[in-house]
Amino acid sequence: MATSSIKYVHLLKTKATHNGSGNSLITDAPVDNNGEGAYFSPTDLAATSLASCMFTVMGIYADQNKLELGEINCDLQKEMAANPRRIKAITIDINWKTNLSEDEIQKLKKIALNCPVAKSLHPDIEQNVTFNLL
Template sequence: MTTSSIKYSHPLKTHAIHNRSGNSLNTDAPIDNNGKGEFFSPTDLTVTSLASCMFTMMGIYADKNELDLGELSCDLEKEMAANPRRIRAITVDIKWKTSLGQKEIETLKKIAFNCPVAKSLHPEIEQNITFTMQ
């Protein structure tokens, strides 16, 4: 089964359907690239995918090892480059409230830094990831 199906709708928008679940999302070109910025842009989804993947992989490890992750949240920022237009840098500022010990925390951070999306991004994309323990 294909993962998803996407249709283009003018002006500069797409509608994607996750084929297994039927869930959908829309994208729009960003304001700085001829769009209206009404939805996530494709590059916004890339940045969002990185953080979602990090949290998911941490959750998988925590579940398998019966660990309570506590509360995780983050703010994301992307920096674009020109010529060619591409993502130059991604900043992920993770806030983590947890009662886990330092050894578990360090293991989970390592898992986050090595998630599949992080390893799939082009090496020229700077990944600035910070954890602020609360």
């Protein structure tokens, strides 16, 4: 079974449906590329997927090891390049309030930085990740 089904809706928008759950999302071209910027752009989703994947694999490790991950969130900035138009850099500023030991924190950081999305992105895309322990 296909993971998702994507349909071009109109005016630079697409609707992607996750076939397993039926959940859907809409994308829109960004304002600087002829769109309205009304929804995540495809490159926004690619960049956002990096942070989501990092948090997911950290959560998996924490759950498997009966650890309390704590409170974790981030702000993300995507930088585009031209000729060819592509993602140049993804900067993720993670704020993490945790009571884990320094050893566990270092393990989780390594797991995050080596998540499947991080390893799938082209090596020319700069991945700038900062962990701010609160």
